[in-house]
Amino acid sequence: MYAAIACDPARTRGRLHAEEESAFRTPYQRDRDRIIHSSAFRRLKHKTQVFVEHEGDYFRTRLTHSIEVAQVARTIARVLALNGELTEAVALAHDLGHTPFGHTGEDALAALMAPYGGFDHNAQAIRIVTRLERHYAEFDGLNLTWETLEGLAKHNGPVTGALPYALAEYVAIHDLELATHAGAEAQVAAISDDIAYNNHDLHDGLHAELFTEEEICALPIVGYCFTEVDRRYPGIEPQRRRHEALRRVFGVMVADVIDTSRGLIAASGAESPEDVRLLGRPVIRFSDGLWRDLGAIREFLFSRMYRAPEVVEMRASVTCVVQDLFPLYMERPDLLPPQWRRDVAAAGDRTELARVVADYIAGMTDRFALQAHARHCGPEGAAG
Structure with missing residues (x-):
């Protein structure tokens, strides 16, 4: 059974283009x-x-x-x-x-x-x-x-x-009421994004050897979780120790959001999804204390991971890939695949051309962008 503030699919505002809905x-x-x-x-x-x-x-x-x-x-x-x-x-x-x-x-x-x-x-x-x-x-x-x-x-x-x-x-053709907050479901998706990347960036940074377990044990939440694992499983092998500790970090964040949001929803007086949108504040969030702790973790990750010399060097290299491809396609749209050239032909001005080029580049995977750059912008690139 849904809460009063939940979006009921039977009461959806529908789709821009009317469709017959599914029976199941x-x-x-x-x-x-x-x-x-x-x-x-x-x-x-x-x-x-x-x-x-x-x-x-x-x-x-x-x-x-x-x-x-x-x-x-x-x-x-x-x-x-x-x-x-x-x-x-x-x-x-x-x-x-x-x-x-x-x-x-x-x-x-x-x-x-x-x-x-x-x-x-x-x-x-x-x-x-x-x-x-x-x-x-x-x-x-x-x-x-x-x-x-x-x-x-x-x-x-x-x-x-x-x-x-x-x-x-x-x-301009479908009003999404941008001045209000989204419904509670979208707020949950947003905070789940925060939970996931805070946790997996610790995983990935450790795997990349950008910092050590000893260093992150000085961080709030993380140190407590490692201590709990050591207390409960003394002598556990290193990989299991890491996984057990970081999954507890995950659990701390999820539990905090649930407890905090329950209180905020109850205190809000909201009785419908529309009430949530018009509150002027989110109903899904971390507690103030955990938010401060996460700030310390984000600050650590920013300095030790996102601004690590290896990562900064990589950022400079791939920035050049995008910087080279965009003006190339703007001047040589004939290098785009056929379906994209049709969009170019329909473009009314240079802004619309730029949107097509941006759509094409934004849709690229890392690997495809590197391959396209090597093909078109290398010493023997097709655009040379």
Whole structure:
């Protein structure tokens, strides 16, 4: 049974393009399934967040990260009696708009797109699921429900001020009420993203030997969890010790969100999803104390992982890949695949051309971007 604030699939605001609904799947189940079967979701397998895809198959990719986020989100949604299918749909789709090479690629593409309306990965996710996925006979995109689109657009909070080009383009025809908070399900997906990356970046940083277990034991939460494992399992082998400790870090974060959010929901007086949207504050969050502890962990990861010399060197290298490919395709759109050249032919001005080029580059996997760069921009590149 759903909580009063949960989004009931029987009361969905529907889809931009009317469809006959399934006899055996709810609208949010169909959203989730369409996301899983999309081309953009499959490409997440070869897109990374911190490390470049070819550096090793241990490190998380956008795909494994999205699956981890969805698992956490389902757990929290179930305990809070929210709609797990909607929560999972938003969680699985939240990274669809990311470029190759993680935030490094996004930063490079955003700078190149600044004269053409900018680039934002959340807005790009909306563009993908409403336009760029072209598989259905009656519409472009996936024709997701209003609630799923709302969750993708504003799972991190209201979107105000100057809108990213891709988002402004869509809400001009389908109002997602960007000035309000998203429903509780999307808020769960957003905080599950925080939980997942805080945990797996500790895993990946240790595996990359950017820091040691002794160093992270000085951090709040983490040190306590290692101490608990040592107390309960003295002499346990190192790999099991690490896994046991970091899964407890995961558990601490999830339990804190559930306990804190229960109290916030009860205190809010909200009795419907609409009440949640209009509260002016989130109802899904960490406690103040845990948020401060996570700040210390994020600060450590920023200095020791995201700004590690090896990572900074890699960032500079892959930034050049994006910086080379974008102007090349702008001047030589004939190098794009045939389906993309059709979009170029339909472009009315240079801004629309830039959007096509940005769509193409943003959709690349790490490996494909490196191959394209070697082919077109190397000593014997085709564009030479």
